[in-house]
């Protein structure tokens with residue numbers, strides 16, 4: 001439980017770093033979403049966070065299946 005809390009808190013604390021890779025950004029404007037998804041400065045951290053979530057979910061399922069055996 002402590003490791004999960006540590007993982008989620010560190011992931012949440014790193015989110016502002018992923019969304020502010022460089023200056024000159026606004027939020028909730030029409031072109032901003034495309035910029036976040038198409039520029040490497042933003043897309044790579046988002047992909048890494050997504051991969052971490054997938055790995056965490058996979059680990060949880062594997063751990064629960066291991067307990068049920």
Ligand SMILES: [Zn+2]
Pocket residue numbers: 021022025035036039041042
């Ligand atoms: Zn940007």
